[in-house]
Amino acid sequence: MTQVMACIDGSTQAAAVCDCAVWASQRLGSPLSLLHVLDQQRYPLSGDFSGIIGLGSREFLLEELASLDEKRNKLALEEGRMMLDAARQRAVKAGVEPTLRHRHGDLVESLRELEGDIRLLVIGKQGEDSGSEVQLIGSQLESVIRTMHRPILVTPADFKAPASAMLAFDASATSRKGVEMLVASPLLKGMPIHLVTVSSDTHEARAALDAARDKLADAGFEVHVAILEGEVEARLRDYQAEHAIELLVMGAYGHSRIRQFFVGSTTTNMLRSATTPLLLLR
Known part of the structure; x- marks a missing residue:
């Protein structure tokens, strides 16, 4: 299980x-x-001090070092x-x-x-x-x-049971799968979900967002939808702070705008700034 x-x-x-x-x-x-x-x-399983024999160490010293190493590991x-x-x-x-x-x-x-x-x-x-x-x-x-x-x-260091969540959505296969995971899981049931994308407000973006919203709504979620423009990380963080959202949900990797920052230094920046729990979906 x-x-x-x-x-x-x-x-x-x-x-x-x-x-x-x-x-x-x-x-x-x-x-x-x-x-x-x-x-x-x-804490290696056993110490190997043979390399210092050339420094003139005696056998008893090696045995003592090994004994100290063993005690350290036991502690x-x-x-x-x-x-x-x-x-x-x-x-x-x-x-x-x-x-x-x-x-x-x-x-x-x-x-x-x-x-x-x-x-x-x-x-x-x-x-x-x-x-x-x-x-x-x-x-x-x-x-x-x-x-x-x-x-x-x-x-983060201080955990508070979340009462609301935001899903960063970019219409990719991974983020669509993320919607399906939330629908199938009891983890966030009963919480309002903010479905947020950072992109131009095009017909395609709106259609994908609406389809995701409908799936979540059909599963019983209260859904709030937003399309934002600008720098992805900053806009998501601003929206989260503005609406006092207590849990951020997003895909861990990908090549689209929302998930590009989970590669290299931007991953570090996102995690650094997190003050609420962050759920990464694969």
């Missing part, structure tokens, strides 16, 4: 990730899984278990009993291996190595977004 999977680490955003994942699990009616990955680059493993247990207690208090997963390796590789079990991935905007600046994003976040073929819900 597919699950909502949340990436838990030692960052200040771990609580928000947990709360966001609990919310999504309850909305979707899917079990919750909490994942912690012990970074194999920072890191225990710390990861404590993180997961704290997140589990938080989830249980909110009404969800999660399963816990603790892996040693690379986060992206681990998620790729687990992808078949994932219905929705929840991850923080910043990880434990990202620093304290609000506009920084996690170093692995873009890699996760590029790798995964599941919806990804990115949460």
Whole structure:
């Protein structure tokens, strides 16, 4: 059975990730899984200090270094278990009993291996190595977004259960599929949806927007439609702020105007400026 999977680490955003994942699990009616990955680059399974023999080291020193490395890794493993247990207690208090997963390796590789079990991935905007600046994003976040073929819900440090959503729509096959996903999913049911495109107000753009609106309306959504002109990122952010929209939904990749900014530096800029959860559809 597919699950909502949340990436838990030692960052200040771990609580928000947990709360966001609990919310999504309850909305979707899917079990919750909490994942912690012990970074194999920072904590290798075993230390290899043979390269320093040429510096005149003695065998006992190598053994001592290896022992210290082993102790360090055990402490890191225990710390990861404590993180997961704290997140589990938080989830249980909110009404969800999660399963816990603790892996040693690379986060992206681990998620790729687990992808078949994932219905929705929840991850923080910043990880434990990202620093304290609000506009920084996690170093692995873009890699996760590029790798995964599941919806990804990115949460900022403060999570608030959203009551409204905006879907950035560009009439592409991916954004049309995004509409179908929202129609089929209980995640946003009952919320007003702002269906917004940034393009010239042509007959084609209006027709595509109207067709998407009708599908959402037929599924029971209250739909607000807007066609905006100008720079995509700025116009979407302005509209979101103006209408106090609490969740942004969009396709992760593509070649059209709306999704071009999810490539390279513009991805970073969009994620940096996010102050509300961002749902990326694939």
